[in-house]
Amino acid sequence: MNKRVNLERRRQAIYGWLLLSPAAVMLSIFAFYPSAATFWSSLFSRGTRRRPSEFIALENYSDLFADPTFWVVVKNNLLYAAVTIPVSIVIALAMALWANSKIPARGFVRTAYFTPTVLPMIAAANLWLFFYTPGLGVLDQIGGLFGLPSINWLGQPQTALWAVIIVTIWKEAGFFMIFYLAALQTIPEDLKEASDIEGASRWTYTRRIVLPLLMPTTLFIMVNATINSVKLIDHLFILTKGGPSDASKLILYYIWEMAFAFFDAPHAAAMTILVLGVLCIVAAVQLFFIDRRTHYQ
Amino acid sequence: MSRLGTMLEQAGAILLAVIWISPLLFAFWAAFHTSSDAVSFNLLSPWTLDNFRTAWEGAPWLRYFLNTFLLVTIVLIGQFFFTTLAGFAFAKMDFPAKDFVFILVLMQLFILPEVLIVENYAMVSRLGLFDSLFGVGMPYMASAFGIFLMRQSFKSVPIELHEAARIEGCSLLGILWRVYVPLAKPTYLAYALVSVSTHWNNFLWPLIVTNSPDTRPLTVGLSIFGAPENGVDISVISAATMMSVAPLLVAFLLFQRQFVQAFLRAGIK
Amino acid sequence: MKHLKGIGLSVVMSAGMALPAAAETELTMYYPIAVGGALTQVVDSIVADFEAENPDIKVNAVYSGNYDDTRVRALSALNSGDPAQLAVMFSIDAYDLIEQDLILPFEALTDDADWLNSFYPALMANGRIEGQTWGIPFQRSTIVAYYNKEQFAAAGLDPEAPPTTWDEIISMGKALTNDDTYGLMIPSTGYPYWMFQALAIQNGKEVMSNDGLTTYFDDETVVETLEFWKSLSAEHGIMPTGTVEWGTLRQAFLEGQTAMMWHSTGNLRAVKDNASFDFGVAELPANVRKGSPTGGGNFYVFKDTTDEERAAALKLIEFMTSPEQAAAWSIATGYMGVSPAAYETDALKEYTAAFPPALVARNQLENAVAEFSTFETARVRDGLNNAIQAALTDSKSAEDALGEAQAAAERLLKAYR
Numbered sequence: 001m002n003k004r005v006n007l008e009r010r011r012q013a014i015y016g017w018l019l020l021s022p023a024a025v026m027l028s029i030f031a032f033y034p035s036a037a038t039f040w041s042s043l044f045s046r047g048t049r050r051r052p053s054e055f056i057a058l059e060n061y062s063d064l065f066a067d068p069t070f071w072v073v074v075k076n077n078l079l080y081a082a083v084t085i086p087v088s089i090v091i092a093l094a095m096a097l098w099a100n101s102k103i104p105a106r107g108f109v110r111t112a113y114f115t116p117t118v119l120p121m122i123a124a125a126n127l128w129l130f131f132y133t134p135g136l137g138v139l140d141q142i143g144g145l146f147g148l149p150s151i152n153w154l155g156q157p158q159t160a161l162w163a164v165i166i167v168t169i170w171k172e173a174g175f176f177m178i179f180y181l182a183a184l185q186t187i188p189e190d191l192k193e194a195s196d197i198e199g200a201s202r203w204t205y206t207r208r209i210v211l212p213l214l215m216p217t218t219l220f221i222m223v224n225a226t227i228n229s230v231k232l233i234d235h236l237f238i239l240t241k242g243g244p245s246d247a248s249k250l251i252l253y254y255i256w257e258m259a260f261a262f263f264d265a266p267h268a269a270a271m272t273i274l275v276l277g278v279l280c281i282v283a284a285v286q287l288f289f290i291d292r293r294t295h296y297q
Numbered sequence: 298m299s300r301l302g303t304m305l306e307q308a309g310a311i312l313l314a315v316i317w318i319s320p321l322l323f324a325f326w327a328a329f330h331t332s333s334d335a336v337s338f339n340l341l342s343p344w345t346l347d348n349f350r351t352a353w354e355g356a357p358w359l360r361y362f363l364n365t366f367l368l369v370t371i372v373l374i375g376q377f378f379f380t381t382l383a384g385f386a387f388a389k390m391d392f393p394a395k396d397f398v399f400i401l402v403l404m405q406l407f408i409l410p411e412v413l414i415v416e417n418y419a420m421v422s423r424l425g426l427f428d429s430l431f432g433v434g435m436p437y438m439a440s441a442f443g444i445f446l447m448r449q450s451f452k453s454v455p456i457e458l459h460e461a462a463r464i465e466g467c468s469l470l471g472i473l474w475r476v477y478v479p480l481a482k483p484t485y486l487a488y489a490l491v492s493v494s495t496h497w498n499n500f501l502w503p504l505i506v507t508n509s510p511d512t513r514p515l516t517v518g519l520s521i522f523g524a525p526e527n528g529v530d531i532s533v534i535s536a537a538t539m540m541s542v543a544p545l546l547v548a549f550l551l552f553q554r555q556f557v558q559a560f561l562r563a564g565i566k
Numbered sequence: 567m568k569h570l571k572g573i574g575l576s577v578v579m580s581a582g583m584a585l586p587a588a589a590e591t592e593l594t595m596y597y598p599i600a601v602g603g604a605l606t607q608v609v610d611s612i613v614a615d616f617e618a619e620n621p622d623i624k625v626n627a628v629y630s631g632n633y634d635d636t637r638v639r640a641l642s643a644l645n646s647g648d649p650a651q652l653a654v655m656f657s658i659d660a661y662d663l664i665e666q667d668l669i670l671p672f673e674a675l676t677d678d679a680d681w682l683n684s685f686y687p688a689l690m691a692n693g694r695i696e697g698q699t700w701g702i703p704f705q706r707s708t709i710v711a712y713y714n715k716e717q718f719a720a721a722g723l724d725p726e727a728p729p730t731t732w733d734e735i736i737s738m739g740k741a742l743t744n745d746d747t748y749g750l751m752i753p754s755t756g757y758p759y760w761m762f763q764a765l766a767i768q769n770g771k772e773v774m775s776n777d778g779l780t781t782y783f784d785d786e787t788v789v790e791t792l793e794f795w796k797s798l799s800a801e802h803g804i805m806p807t808g809t810v811e812w813g814t815l816r817q818a819f820l821e822g823q824t825a826m827m828w829h830s831t832g833n834l835r836a837v838k839d840n841a842s843f844d845f846g847v848a849e850l851p852a853n854v855r856k857g858s859p860t861g862g863g864n865f866y867v868f869k870d871t872t873d874e875e876r877a878a879a880l881k882l883i884e885f886m887t888s889p890e891q892a893a894a895w896s897i898a899t900g901y902m903g904v905s906p907a908a909y910e911t912d913a914l915k916e917y918t919a920a921f922p923p924a925l926v927a928r929n930q931l932e933n934a935v936a937e938f939s940t941f942e943t944a945r946v947r948d949g950l951n952n953a954i955q956a957a958l959t960d961s962k963s964a965e966d967a968l969g970e971a972q973a974a975a976e977r978l979l980k981a982y983r
Contacts, residue, residue, distance in 0.1 A: 009391070015469055016390030020398070023383035026439035031408045032401075034416035041416070048665045050982075098310040105311060111553065112314035115321055118545045120498035120516045123538040127320040130327075130531045133814045134806065135823055138323060155755060155809030156959050170317065223406070231411050234500040237520060243755060244809055244955035252411060256501070259415045260638045261944045263666055268415055279407040287403060332817060333842070355606075418642070427648055508639055508648075509628055521631035530836075531817065 035276060042269035053266075060270040070271070072246050073254045076161055080250060081229035084168045089221055091173040093214070096180030097206070110181075117175040125238035128167045129154075132239070157247035160240050164248050167235050172228060176221045183217040184210070223286050230279065251275055327535035348536035352522070355533070357510050358540060361518040368430050368503075368514055369496045373489055375438030380488075383439070384447025385473050389459065399448075402441050410436035411501050418505050428508040437496065443488055450484040451477050497545060515541045591878040594626045596643070597654040598636040598863060599899075608898045616885045623878045633659075633863065644668060644870060651871045652879045654863040657692040658939035658947075660700050661778050665941065669866045671698035675880045685887070685905045691936035693864055695778065701864030702883055703904040705895065707831045708858040708927045708934055709764050711851070715844040717742060717825040728826070728848040732768070732794065735851055739804030742825040749804030751824040752795065756812025758954040759938050759947050760859055761828060764850055766791045767857030767935055773950070778940040779983050783950060783972035784965075792957050792964035799958070808959050830861055831927035834900030838921070847923035849930045856933040862901060893917075902927045940975070941982040949974040 042060050047053030064070045099110040116124060131138045132153040140150045153163040187210065195205040233253045236242055242249030242257070249257075251271065259268035329344045352358075386392075387399055410417050417436055418427075426432030454477055462472045478485075500516040507513045513521075519541050522534070599605045606629045613625045630639040633656040640653040655663075663669045672682060682690075685703050693701030715725035721741045729735045739749025752761050759773075766773050771787040774780065782788055799805040819827045820840055828850065837845065850858050865883045867876060885891060892908035895901060897917050903909050909918070909928060918924045940946050953967035962970075 012390055013392035016386045016392035016395070019382045019386035019390065019469075020392075023379040023402075023439040023444060024398075026379060026435070027402065027405055027441075029420060030410060030417060030436040030439070031405045031413070034413040034420055035408060037416045037419075038413060049667045050665075095310075095313070098306075098313075103307045103310055105314075109310055109314040111550065112318040114549065114553070115318055115546065117494065118549050119321070119538075119542050120500065120519065122500050122516050122520045123324075123542055124320065126519075126534050126538055127324050129813070131320060131323070133811060134808075136814065136818060136821060138319075150806075152806070152808035152811075155811060157956075157961055170320075174317070227407060227409065231409050234516075241755075243951070244959060245952040245961065252501075255412070256414065257944075260505075260641065261634065262942070263641075263662055263944075265415055272412055272415070275412055276408060279412075280404060283404060283407040332840075333821060419645070422645060427642070505638070505642060508630075508643055509626075521629070521635060531814075 035273075038269045038272050038276075042266055042273050044266055046264050046266050060266050061274070064267060064270055064274070069246055069249075069254070073249050073251050076247070076249055077229070077251045080161065080165060080168075081226065083165050084172065084229055085222060085225040088169045088172045088176060088225060089218065091169065092176035092221065093180055093218075095173060095177040096184055097210075099177065099181060100184045113177050114174040116171045116173075117178075119171075121171060121232060121234035122238060124167065124171055125235035128163075128170075128235070129238055132163055154240050155244060157244050160244060160248040164235060164239060167239070168228075168232060171232075172225065176225070179217050179221055180214065183214050187213055219286065219289060223283075226282055226286065227279075230275065324535040324538050327532050328539045329536075330532060332530055332532045348532040349540065351533050352537040352540060355537070356518055356522045358515075358518070358537075360510055361513060361515045361541070362544070364430065364512055365497055365514040365516075368433055369493045371430055372434040372437055372496050373492050375434060376440050376443050376488070376492055377485065379439045380443030380447045381473070381478065383444045385451055385477060387444065387448040388451035402444055405439075405441035406445075414502065414505060417502075421506055427506060428512050430512055432506050433503050433512070433514070434496075436502070440492075443492075446484055446488055447481065450481040454480050494545065590622050590624050591874045592624045592626070593652065593875060593878055593882060594628065594643070594650040595652050595654070595882070596628050596630045596636050596640045596650050598631060598633050599629060605899060608895070612886060612891055612894070615891075616882060619885070620878075620881060623881065625882060640868075641668075644868060649868060649870050651875045652865060652867045652883065654704050654865055657701055657703070657706070657860070657862060657864045658937050658943055660693060660695055660864075660866075661939055661941045661943050663866060664695060664700060668869055669700055670869050670871075670876070671700050672702060672867070672880075673698050675867060675876055681884065684907065686902075686931050688860055688931045688934040688936075689902075689904055692860065692939055701866055702887060704863055704865050704887060705832070705899065705901040706860055706862035706864075706904055707901050708860055708930045709761065709828050709850060710831045710834075710858075710923075710926050710930070711826055711828055711848045712819060712833075712837060713826040713846050713848065714819070714822065714824075715846050717747065717822065717843075721825075725844070725846065728846060729851045730848075731851050732853040736798075736802050736804065739798070739826070740802060743804045747822060748806055748824045750798065750826040750828070751805060751810045751815055751818065752798075752828045753812040753815045754809040754955060754958050757861075758809075759950045760861060762792070762795070762950070762954050763859040763935070763938050764828070764857060765795055767859070767933075768850065768853045768855065769794070770854035772935060774938055774940050776936070778943075779979055781940060781946060781950075781972060781975040781979070783953065783968045783975065789965050789968050792954065792968060795954075796957055796964060800960075809955055831902065832862070832900050834923060835898070836900075838900075838923075847926045849926055849933075856930070858930050858934055859937045860931075860934050861937055896924070900924070902931070940979060942978045946975045946978055 043055060043057055044053045045051070045056045045059070095113045099106060099113060103109065119127075130136070134140055134150045134152040134155070139153065143150070151159065153159050191209055192205065195209060200208070230250075230252055233250050233256075236248065236250060236253045240248045242253050252275070255268050255271050255275070258264050258271065328348055329346070330342055331345060331347070383402070387395065387402075421427055421432040421435070424432075424435075426435065458476050458480075459472055462476050467475060497514075498516060499514070500520065503514050504517050504520070507517060510518075519537060522537055597609065599609070606627075609627050609629070613627045617623065617625060628639075628650075630636040636653060637655050637659055640650055640655060643650045660669075676682070682699055689703040689706050690699065693699050693703070711728060713728050718725040718728075718738075721738075723738055723741060729738050735750060742749040754761065763773055766788055769787050769791045771782065771785055771791070773782055773788055775782075799807045815824075815827055815829060816833055816836060818824055819829075820837070820842070822843070831847075834847065849856060865887070867879050867883075871879065886895075887904055889903070889905060889907040889911050890913070892903045892905060893911040893914040896903045896908065896914060903914055908914055909925075914924075938947060938950070949971040953962075953971035956962040956967040957964040961967075
């Protein structure tokens with residue numbers, strides 16, 4: 001009897017590994033091996049005509065820490081994430097609540113909220129570039145109607161990052177809205193009826209019942225939003241290229257610039273490892289939360 | 298809540314919708330007018346198709362469309378393949394170190410191909426896939442998100458169905474194909490929608506990996522078209538933008554109910 | 567049976583098609599068209615003419631975006647094992663390309679010193695490093711001043727007399743500035759260092775040395791120059807405050823938002839085709855002297871090439887920079903003819919007689935300097951760009967900003983001395 005169970009278990013294990021192997025191979029090739037290789041290459045100096053590449057251990061990292069641009073970029077990205085993640089989630093939730101309610105032109109509203117998602121970020125950036133143009137752009141023209149002065153949104157360090165943040169929120173909120181919409185529609189009607197009978201206000205109903213039930217969706221969206229706050233830099237290529245004076249430079253853009261514009265792969269690799277490290281920590285924290293707080297029905 | 302409150306709220310929702318859609322409306326407006334008319338918002342100015350003509354001649358858009366279409370298809374098929382197998386393994390198979398491996402997989406959620414861009418691009422070259430659609434698609438095929446979804450979905454299939462099929466003499470892969478896959482259709486659909494819209498709009502990785510119009514997708518084509526050295530012509534770029542987003546936009550407008558339904562039924566809560 | 571025949575036939579046919587290819591040299595060339603996509607057809611037709619004359623060479627000319635995109639493209643191709651043989655890239659990328667051991671000097675490809683000397687010397691400046699020639703001019707430009715003749719007349723100024731000195735910029739600018747219009751716009755995004763170089767030269771100082779090893783950002787004259795640029799908006803009000811966007815400047819000029827703009831001569835065609843008003847093109851004004859940096863792209867040949875490919879690439883470059891082709895390119899784009907011989911061709915003679923603004927850039931060559939280029943050029947340049955933008959947006963004083971940029975540049979260039 002025991003022998004048969006063992007055999008069965010071993011068969012299961014083999015099958016399990018076999019089924020897993022294609023994906024495992026792909027992940028190794030494109031995620032785990034490159035991570036290791038990136039770490040390895042971050043330990044060497046950049047090879048040039050005069051001085052071939054040599055092992056310098058953690059010197060690339062100390063170079064980065066001494067580089068003021070690096071810290072500016074880190075600060076930018078932190079601010080960027082700290083604003084885009086909560087704001088787009090809140091707006092997405094509001095949009096979902098509205099799109100789910102009995103307002104006039106519901107179809108139009110829902111479509112309008114979702115359309116930015118359908119556009120590639122590059123296309124969206126082109127549109128917003130002209131929105132932001134001082135004088136000619138739509139924002140300034142509308143502002144002009146109200147007597148407001150022309151603002152050079154993308155051309156000033158104070159406003160450039162915020163201009164980029166706005167474009168990101170505009171792009172992302174609609175996408176997150178769909179997840180909330182789907183989740184909202186699984187909330188049974190009788191919960192609302194029960195709360196009405198109890199005399200609870202709509203706000204209380206929302207706060208006490210809807211939000212907790214949406215928690216898994218919220219956490220899921222938060223994971224997505226966090227990933228995007230690192231990954232989504234397409235608009236920088238069109239809007240600001242990281243300027244003015246690095247005011248809107250985000251870390252992935254700096255990595256790209258380091259590798260492909262400055263021909264400096266080792267420093268780019270060092271930055272990549274640092275980013276991965278932070279992402280792993282954030283991942284661990286967020287996934288831990290999801291595990292703990294998820295309220296499964 | 299008072300009548301006034303409700304009305305204000307509804308007005309707010311609609312105002313937000315109008316704001317949200319305005320860049321697209323603006324692009325639509327600019328695409329059909331000359332640059333000067335576009336920025337001066339002269340509502341009576343003549344409509345023109347010149348911008349579309351210029352944009353169309355300025356780049357091989359049909360080729361870009363084809364490339365993008367092929368790309369998302371290849372990626373999706375690859376994703377279905379890899380995530381189904383792996384998701385099934387995690388959901389129903391028991392093997393040593395399963396949880397540890399699953400955590401490794403989840404970590405891939407955060408190890409994005411874009412972040413590892415330099416090494417991945419060296420890898421793709423090494424495999425001889427540079428400047429090919431496969432080269433663009435491969436890093437995304439074993440998607441951790443997909444594996445997670447499939448695992449979720451397969452887990453919820455009652456074990457009785459599995460047993461029943463096994464008793465009927467189905468091999469493991471047969472059971473997977475006949476029992477699990479059909480039941481997971483809503484998940485596949487939802488995932489397909491997310492994947493297609495993600496990869497239709499993907500930019501940075503294809504920018505690096507593609508080098509010729511034969512493989513270049515729409516996003517890269519649009520960025521090359523729209524970022525010349527000496528200045529942008531908003532009307533032509535708007536026309537080009539409209540051309541490249543039209544298919545997805547139309548598809549969404551036609552299928553939006555199915556879109557939301559799919560998410561709903563997939564149980565992405 | 568039918569299938570086998572079909573397969574057999576296609577195998578034979580493809581073998582047949584493959585055979586002549588084996589005797590050809592195939593070249594892949596990346597190029598940026600800095601004016602947008604439609605000119606790819608012009609390049610394609612030049613290439614077709616070349617292929618007709620040289621049946622044993624096949625050329626894939628691949629349009630790859632702007633200068634940054636093209637550099638990324640070419641490097642990617644080189645790193646991927648499917649390399650290009652030549653490319654048109656920024657004239658100022660030369661130092662980096664040499665450091666990374668990617669390109670060949672033209673002295674290794676040809677002994678024809680006459681040909682190398684047949685181009686305008688000012689255009690060769692960026693390509694001559696360590697005594698050898700690393701780049702051949704193809705689409706080159708200088709900055710020119712475009713101005714709106716109608717607005718000049720409306721302001722009571724002589725439409726045929728644009729400013730020739732810095733003082734005149736200020737006085738005429740003030741006359742031209744009103745509620746709807748600025749007097750002058752100099753773009754400070756995109757390539758602010760380029761515009762700054764022009765101003766610095768006009769003030770009498772080059773911002774870098776000829777060997778790419780030293781920069782002079784914190785020199786008194788240079789700081790003074792940045793302060794002058796700042797004063798145009800801050801003090802005299804003839805330019806908008808903050809940064810002026812490179813990409814939308816042409817549109818702004820065409821909309822009449824500014825009476826004068828400094829921009830690349832590469833914009834000439836686009837302005838000519840779209841201006842609804844009478845406009846003129848002038849050389850940049852002088853302070854201590856006249857001057858402008860050159861700009862644009864050179865041909866480079868990559869090291870990772872066979873001898874046949876190198877010979878073929880040389881032939882292609884010689885063809886594309888020959889006077890007739892250079893003339894055709896210049897007319898189609900607004901970039902300069904790269905050799906005096908180009909301006910002697912009938913085509914360019916006729917064109918410039920009918921449209922004198924096309925000669926302005928060429929005339930400026932007398933006073934032109936090499937574009938900003940040093941070792942580690944991208945980073946050093948970045949430092950300068952940031953300093954310019956910081957000063958113009960009032961985040962730092964000109965002196966502080968340039969001081970920082972100089973310190974950063976020193977750190978980077980030390981390793982090369």
